Amino acid sequence: xxxILKLTLKFLIASWLIMASQMVSAAMVTKTIDYDVxxxxxxxxxxxxxxxxxxRPGLVMAPDWLGxxxxxxxxxxxxxxxxxxxxxxDVYGTAVRPTSAAEGGExxxxxxxxxxxxxxxxNAALTQLKLQxxxxxxxxxxxxxxxxxxxxxxxxxxxxxxxDVQAVVTFHxxxxxxxxxxxxxxxxxxLAMNGGDDKFVPxxxxxxFQKEMRDANVDWxxxxxxxxVHCFAIPAAHGExxxxxxxxxxAKRSMALMHSFLNETFAAK
Numbered sequence: 001x002x003x004i005l006k007l008t009l010k011f012l013i014a015s016w017l018i019m020a021s022q023m024v025s026a027a028m029v030t031k032t033i034d035y036d037v038x039x040x041x042x043x044x045x046x047x048x049x050x051x052x053x054x055x056r057p058g059l060v061m062a063p064d065w066l067g068x069x070x071x072x073x074x075x076x077x078x079x080x081x082x083x084x085x086x087x088x089x090d091v092y093g094t095a096v097r098p099t100s101a102a103e104g105g106e107x108x109x110x111x112x113x114x115x116x117x118x119x120x121x122x123n124a125a126l127t128q129l130k131l132q133x134x135x136x137x138x139x140x141x142x143x144x145x146x147x148x149x150x151x152x153x154x155x156x157x158x159x160x161x162x163x164d165v166q167a168v169v170t171f172h173x174x175x176x177x178x179x180x181x182x183x184x185x186x187x188x189x190x191l192a193m194n195g196g197d198d199k200f201v202p203x204x205x206x207x208x209f210q211k212e213m214r215d216a217n218v219d220w221x222x223x224x225x226x227x228x229v230h231c232f233a234i235p236a237a238h239g240e241x242x243x244x245x246x247x248x249x250x251a252k253r254s255m256a257l258m259h260s261f262l263n264e265t266f267a268a269k
Contacts, residue, residue: 027051028077033087033132037124038117041094044068044125047076048085048136057142057266058085058129060158060165062122062151064234065104067092071236079146079255084262085136089125091118091154101241108150115157115178122158126165142166142266144188146258147173148234149200152192159186167191167265169258171233172198175209183216190220191261193254195228199243223257225250 031046045068048056061079063072068088080086091111098104111118126145133140144167147155152173159168160177162185169191177183190213194201206222213220228250231237239245 028080029136030073030077033128035124035128037093037121042090042121042124043094044090044128045073045076045088046085046129046132046136047073047080047088049080049082050137052082053137054082055137055139056082056084057144057262058087058132058136058138059143059262060122060126060129060145060155061086061088062091062125062145062147062154062158063088064149064151064231065101065108066098067096067104067107069097071234075235083259085129085132085138087125087129087132089122089151089154091121091125104150111150112153118154119157119161122154123161123163126158126163144168144262144265146170149231150174156190156192159188159190161185162187166268167262169193169261171254171258172201172228172230175201175205177209177212180208180212180215183212183218186216186218189261189265190218191223191258192221193223193225193233193257195230195232195247195250196224196226197228198230198232200230221261223254225253 029048029050033044033046035042061076076086076088092107096107098107143165145155145158145165146169148171152170155168155170160182165188168188171193172195228247229243229245231244232247232250233254235246237244237246
């Protein structure tokens with residue numbers, strides 16, 4: 001074997017070892033966080049890429065009506081990437097883990113009927129995320145929240161409490177509130193993204209939401225994606241529930257819009 005061939009082989013082996021090491025070190029951290037809210041046990045899930053040592057913003061993710069499950073964790077990992085630390089919020093409590101649309105509907109209905117509990121629980125999730133400063137790669141300065149469907153309602157309720165977050169984002173979220181006057185507490189910039197053909201979010205709800213934002217002088221945006229229905233950003237939504245289906249085009253556009261919105265908002269702080 002010539003010396004040149006030997007050197008080439010050594011270089012290739014070294015390169016492969018470096019790549020293999022990077023692949024191993026790039027595994028996502030998924031860690032459960034246990035705590036109580038008014039005596040009810042909660043278990044949220046923290047997600048981040050441990051291969052990136054740069055400190056980064058923290059985001060609370062409010063999942064759809066099925067709550068925390070493997071699909072939502074995978075979605076959180078995708079969004080977190082190298083850019084964010086994400087806490088998937090438990091707003092149901094550890095005793096409630098829906099496994100079907102019927103169970104998810106019942107669980108979310110209960111929370112809609114007890115909005116003060118929903119607000120307390122989504123705020124508690126934000127508190128738990130902030131407690132991870134020094135334990136996870138959080139910069140401790142930039143905070144936001146985003147949610148899907150029912151989780152969009154939870155995210156907006158977080159903002160309506162006056163929570164210390166700079167940005168909140170909803171994907172095909174329920175926009176209704178039990179008290180429009182709460183919007184005066186909002187400190188965050190708001191981005192609400194909706195499917196143009198979403199039958200779960202009627203026009204009167206959209207009109208009321210926009211009035212709520214205007215009356216409270218909130219920095220807000222509302223975006224409709226043509227051809228999209230409810231659940232357009234949830235990869236696991238295959239249309240089992242009529243009118244609730246993933247739309248790749250709308251999902252990509254909405255994710256890009258969220259990242260741009262967060263970058264702009266966080267850069268301003």
